[in-house]
Structure formats: C-alpha cells, structure tokens
Amino acid sequence: MKVVLVDSGGANLGSVRYALERLGVAPVVSGDPAVISAADRVILPGVGAAAPGMARLRELDLVPTLRALDKPLLGICLGMQLLFESSEEGEVDCLGLLPGRVRRMRPAAGLRVPHMGWNRLAPCGDSPLLDGIPDGAQVYFVHGYAAPVDANTVASSEHGEAFSAVVQRGRVAGAQFHPERSAAFGARLLANFIQRGL
Amino acid sequence: MLSRRIIPCLDVRDGQVVKGVRFRDHVVMGAIEDLALRYRDEGADELVFYDITASPQGRGVDVAWVERVARLLDIPFCVAGGIRSVAQARAVLHAGADKVSVNTPALDRPELVSELAAEFGVQCVVVGIDSLRDADGEWRVRAYTGDPERTRALPRRTLDWVEEVQALGAGEIVLNCMGADGVRSGYDIEQLQAVRAHCRVPLVASGGAGEAAHFAAAFEQADADAALAASVFHAGTVRIRELKATLRSRGIEVRDDA
Numbered sequence: 001m002k003v004v005l006v007d008s009g010g011a012n013l014g015s016v017r018y019a020l021e022r023l024g025v026a027p028v029v030s031g032d033p034a035v036i037s038a039a040d041r042v043i044l045p046g047v048g049a050a051a052p053g054m055a056r057l058r059e060l061d062l063v064p065t066l067r068a069l070d071k072p073l074l075g076i077c078l079g080m081q082l083l084f085e086s087s088e089e090g091e092v093d094c095l096g097l098l099p100g101r102v103r104r105m106r107p108a109a110g111l112r113v114p115h116m117g118w119n120r121l122a123p124c125g126d127s128p129l130l131d132g133i134p135d136g137a138q139v140y141f142v143h144g145y146a147a148p149v150d151a152n153t154v155a156s157s158e159h160g161e162a163f164s165a166v167v168q169r170g171r172v173a174g175a176q177f178h179p180e181r182s183a184a185f186g187a188r189l190l191a192n193f194i195q196r197g198l
Numbered sequence: 199m200l201s202r203r204i205i206p207c208l209d210v211r212d213g214q215v216v217k218g219v220r221f222r223d224h225v226v227m228g229a230i231e232d233l234a235l236r237y238r239d240e241g242a243d244e245l246v247f248y249d250i251t252a253s254p255q256g257r258g259v260d261v262a263w264v265e266r267v268a269r270l271l272d273i274p275f276c277v278a279g280g281i282r283s284v285a286q287a288r289a290v291l292h293a294g295a296d297k298v299s300v301n302t303p304a305l306d307r308p309e310l311v312s313e314l315a316a317e318f319g320v321q322c323v324v325v326g327i328d329s330l331r332d333a334d335g336e337w338r339v340r341a342y343t344g345d346p347e348r349t350r351a352l353p354r355r356t357l358d359w360v361e362e363v364q365a366l367g368a369g370e371i372v373l374n375c376m377g378a379d380g381v382r383s384g385y386d387i388e389q390l391q392a393v394r395a396h397c398r399v400p401l402v403a404s405g406g407a408g409e410a411a412h413f414a415a416a417f418e419q420a421d422a423d424a425a426l427a428a429s430v431f432h433a434g435t436v437r438i439r440e441l442k443a444t445l446r447s448r449g450i451e452v453r454d455d456a
Contacts (some may be wrong), residue, residue, distance in 0.1 A: 006332070011288075011292060011318055011322060012290035012296070013292070014268060014292055014293060014294040015294050015296065018268055018269045019272065019295060021269070022269075022272065043375065047291075047318065047319060047321070047322060048317070048318055048319045049316075049319050075398055078319075103200060107398055110421065112398060112399055112401075112423060113398075113399070114199065114320060114321040114369050114370075114399065114400070116321065116369070116370060116423070117201055117202075117205070117243070117244075117400070117424070118200070118201040118208050118243055118453045119199050119200045119201065120199065121200070134199070136203060138453050138454060140273070140274055140301075142274070142296070142297075142321040143321060144320060144321060144369075146433050158199070159200060178274070178296075179290075181271075181273055181274040181275075181296060182270050182272070183238075183273055185273075186272065187430065195388045
C-alpha cells in the first residue's frame with residue numbers, strides 16, 4: 001500500500017505524517033505528479049489560507065494530477081476545502097472535485113470564529129470513513145471557513161449552523177476537522193481511509 | 199456543541215517541565231514527553247508548551263523537542279516563547295505544533311501578528327497577554343515575564359491590546375492574569391469578563407486555578423472558551439477526569455472521557 005501525502009506546504013504535513021506512522025503506515029511526502037498518480041491512497045493536508053494553498057498546487061502543476069486521480073483522495077481541513085469549486089476566502093477557484101462553495105463562518109452572540117476546539121459529529125450518510133465512529137463523537141476543529149451541508153455530506157457538525165464535517169463523493173473525501181489531532185476517533189478515520197479506501 | 203477546553207500548560211526550561219510561583223523559583227516537574235502523555239491520557243483537550251526562557255534570553259524555541267512531542271501526541275498543542283519571526287514560527291509549526299503563541303515579541307513589533315496570520319492563517323496564531331492591574335485601577339500588559347529581573351510594565355492598556363491584536367489577526371487570546379498566577383485562589387473573573395467583552399475570537403483563561411469551581415467560574419461567569427492551568431495539574435490537586443465530571447454535572451459541555 002503506497003500512501004502519498006501531498007507536499008502542499010501546509011503546516012500540518014508533519015502532524016499527519018506522524019499520525020499515519022502511529023498507525024504503522026509510512027507515507028511518502030511528495031509534490032511530484034508522477035509519484036502522486038502512482039499512489040494507492042492520496043492525502044491532501046493543509047493549514048493556512050485557500051489562495052496560497054491553491055497557488056502552491058498550481059506551482060507544482062498538481063491541479064490536473066489531483067483532478068485525474070483514480071485512487072482514493074482525502075483532503076484534511078484546508079485540503080478538504082480545496083476539493084470544492086471555490087472558496088470565499090480570497091475569492092479563489094479550487095479543484096472542483098466536489099460541487100459547492102466554501103464560505104466564511106459568521107460570528108454571532110457567544111459564537112467565536114475561528115471555530116476552535118472539540119465538537120460533535122452527526123453522521124448523516126454512508127461512508128467507510130465513519131466505520132466505528134459513533135454519533136456524537138468529538139473531534140478537533142480549527143477553521144474559519146466551512147462547506148455547507150449538501151448531498152455529499154456524510155457527517156455534519158454545528159457551530160451556529162450546521163456545516164460539513166466529513167464529505168465523500170465516490171473516490172473523493174474530506175474531513176474539516178483534524179484527524180491527526182482528534183485522539184482515537186481521528187486515528188480511526190485515518191485507519192478506515194487507509195484500510196478500506198472509499 | 200463546541201466543548202469548553204481544559205489546557206494544562208507545561209513551562210519548559212532546558213528540555214524539562216518546570217513550575218514556579220508568580221513566575222519565580224522554578225522547580226523541575228519532569229520530562230516533557232512523560233508529562234505530555236500523562237495529560238493526554240488523563241483527558242487534556244490540548245496542551246501548551248511555554249519555553250519560559252527563550253524570550254528573555256533572545257533565542258528561538260528548540261524544535262527538536264517539538265518534533266518529539268508531535269510524534270507522540272494525538273491531541274493539539276501550542277508552543278509559546280521566543281517566536282519572533284515568520285521563519286521561527288514556520289520551524290515550530292513544521293516540527294508539528296498546531297499553533298504558535300506570541301507575547302513579548304508581539305509587543306515589541308505588533309506587525310508580527312499580521313505577518314503570522316497572513317502566512318499560516320489566523321487559526322494558527324495565538325497571542326498571549328500577561329496582564330496586571332496598576333495602582334490607578336487599569337489593567338496593563340507586561341513584557342519579558344519569563345524572567346522577573348527583566349519583566350517590564352508597559353503603558354499599553356490590556357483592553358486596547360486585546361482589540362489591536364484581533365485587528366492584526368490573532369485567532370485566539372490567552373489572558374494570563376499575573377496577579378492571580380500560581381496562587382490558586384481562582385481566575386480573575388472581573389478581568390476575564392472585561393476582556394471577553396472585547397474579544398470575538400476564542401479566549402483562554404490563565405492564572406489562578408486552584409480547584410474545580412474556579413474552572414467552572416471561568417466558563418460560567420466569564421464565558422471563557424478554555425481554561426489553562428499548570429501547578430494544580432502538576433501537583434495532582436486537580437485531576438482532569440474528575441474536573442470534567444464536575445463541569446459536566448454543572449451542565450458545561452466538555453469532551454467525553456476516552
């Protein structure tokens with residue numbers, strides 16, 4: 001099993017690699033289209049803003065590579081947001097692998113943005129990623145933008161309003177939270193992705 | 199619903215965890231990795247590692263231990279102390295820290311906060327504020343608090359600084375109420391309430407925790423998003439699992455036991 005972590009310049013690259021290593025998986029970190037295309041599993045991590053994130057993928061010429069992948073792809077946090085058509089953050093066009101637009105979370109009374117901390121998942125669709133992860137499982141989020149709930153949402157969470165916490169359509173999936181920092185449930189999601197695919 | 203977070207703070211000096219009272223008289227508590235795993239196992243939601251000598255000594259954080267901790271931990275952690283440039287922050291984040299916290303370097307050069315936010319996103323950028331009430335009744339910030347010999351009182355009002363750092367791109371604020379720190383008589387609720395009224399990003403209460411009721415007060419009365427403590431956890435006078443059970447029984451949303 002060849003697992004490739006896309007070297008997208010995100011600051012959580014190391015954390016995701018260590019989380020996989022704790023599962024006994026030794027990922028290859030690469031920005032090379034040929035290496036990524038040949039992988040069995042591809043993970044697109046990412047922390048930061050959408051525009052520099054997309055700029056980095058374009059710079060490495062990875063946009064066509066990621067669009068043409070025929071193996072399971074998991075985006076994490078910003079990596080998930082980049083899977084959508086566009087993001088309100090910097091008004092940027094993204095990969096377009098999932099329909100929809102990522103929007104800024106709106107602060108309200110008693111509701112802080114960024115959404116930071118442990119929040120509950122509400123599974124609402126069928127996905128191998130959620131195997132063994134119960135309704136109400138708490139996972140760690142840190143983000144100020146989010147994708148609305150739609151037909152590809154397989155687990156939602158709520159901060160003022162419901163948003164997509166885990167999405168999947170075919171071989172493309174994303175987690176808005178940080179599985180690498182979400183204790184046992186996060187490890188379970190990563191293990192599901194590696195072992196079961198999409 | 200978002201949980202209120204419990205955050206043990208580990209003061210790091212020379213590769214070990216230490217604890218002092220009112221920032222003085224440090225005693226060695228143990229190895230960084232041992233304490234990190236102990237708190238993770240006890241149910242900590244996040245950890246803060248504070249290199250207490252980096253900033254006064256004018257050096258950056260040693261990233262070797264940051265990487266060792268990142269390999270071990272499966273909960274988030276923040277590194278504070280001695281981060282005064284984008285390059286230093288990048289080294290710490292790439293070593294595996296989830297957030298960086300800046301304090302004195304942001305007071306010396308406030309643009310640092312916006313540079314970090316632009317580079318890594320606001321969610322990575324924590325601003326730590328050491329604050330003390332002056333004789334005229336105003337809360338004002340202190341710099342170089344890691345070293346009592348060098349600690350400086352600044353003319354900057356705490357509430358003004360809270361507004362300024364948010365405008366610059368702070369994604370979270372840790373308010374350390376120095377008058378209460380290390381003496382275990384409770385968080386400074388009055389000051390936390392005043393800061394909360396100006397703080398639209400997550401607010402972490404720090405300084406003064408002595409018992410479970412103090413944590414509850416920070417959440418219930420000051421609407422803090424998280425509460426940070428050191429000595430009560432190190433000494434074992436507050437156990438995180440029991441603390442969370444108490445908070446839960448009061449209707450405060452906390453993370454379930456693993």
